[in-house]
Amino acid sequence: MAWHDVAPEGDFLEEIPKVVQVGEDRVAVFRLDDGFYAISDVCTHEYALLSEGFCEDGKVECPLHQACFDIRTGKVLNEPAEIDVETYPTRVEGGVVQFQL
């Protein structure tokens, strides 16, 4: 496990995540009103990138078939996805947002 840099805190826009690739894993990092949250960027239904989806009220909607996930907990909220997405711890170190994987 290691901490990975994402971007300076001030570079984040609400509702637009930043994506970091670590080996095989793609991680999407969101800024919400209470902090930064990192989840796996890949929908658990078929294959789509959640970072390309619509994001609102702490939820992200898959751009293909509209399964929704809670960004804070990774929980899937409706079909057609049925498996939660992975979440990763985040922190801000010296003004830079990081996640642990």
Place this chain on the structure above:
Amino acid sequence: MRTVIVGAGQAGRRTAELLRGLDAGHDILLLGEEAEPPYDRPPLSKEILLGEEHPRGLMQRDAEAYDAQRIALRLGERVAGIDLGAARVETNAGERIAYDSLVVATGARARNLPIPGADDRRVLTLRSMADARALRARLRPGLRLAVAGAGLIGLEVAAAAIQLGCAVTVLEMGERAMARCVPEAISTRIEAWHRAAGVVLEFGCPLTAIRPESDALHLVTSRGVIAADLLLVAIGAIPNSELAREAGIAVEDGILADASGRTSHPQVFAAGEVARIWQEAAGRHIRFETWQVAQHQPVAVANALCGAQRPYAELPWHWTDQYGRNVQILGAHGAGLDWLEREDGERLASLGVDAEGRVQGAVLIDNGREATPLRRIIAAGRPIERDRLLDPSVALRQLC
């Protein structure tokens, strides 16, 4: 309370599972004619043809998952009749099963070509997993595949087949691709993807007869005779509503149902693609041939079965995937709309605007992020100035 659901497809599964979620005590029997446990059909003309054996997109659960939910699933059984007076269905094997409520979720079947020669073994349709496997087994490099119909399924099959090395010709009676559901400019783009991949598209080209010869099928068209090894017929679907009609339930190209799925008989409901559903906003009954209706209209049905009201009133939405590109179609758009395009690199939002400046429908290419904002814009029904709709610095979410 015992509910019998006829048809173990997507809408049948959804109705059973949603009902179980609402009422732990309900006795639920799901009866289906196919040998497979329920599955979603979209992957059949996409991932399955391209060789992915078990895409998660099928949403297929095994028999144990139904046991765990206490849904009695009986497969390989066709319901042959409904006796409304006695409140029973009869299976092909002659068994009579009583119900308190009945849900007809029998879906639709592929329409056959009503021309001579269409009964040859080399003429196929695509509706079920068995059909998809049979088609896939025959799509070999070099095979000459003809597809009748340039609708969603025909074009998805053409895209998969050309990627598998087949020589593909699409024969369409009309003038353009997917004419029923997208504006001309989108048809043009989609046609360009196919032509770039090597698919031959023939428009204004009805197929009038098939001459099965030992070496090939000779397809007689208005442009002459085309030789093919295999013909896939993809010219639309017919609702499986005969069962309901014969029982005396009101049917009119689909089972007539209110927004809760109730049919003309108080104990009988219709779910999914077989239903022609009352849409208050449109002021008429509409039958949808989409994943969306099979997924979400059962919410209305399951609630109604429990005495609650959750009328179905969604903006129609469906999609197609071809050559790795995703096309989403929102709203039911007739003629008379002006189409404005917002383009951002590879992403496109094409907005159908009426004379008053209201967005009535949209087509998105690789741009699913905009589906929800657009759904809201369309639902709001407010005129929006053209400049704002086209201004790339104004996000669609700001307009809803």
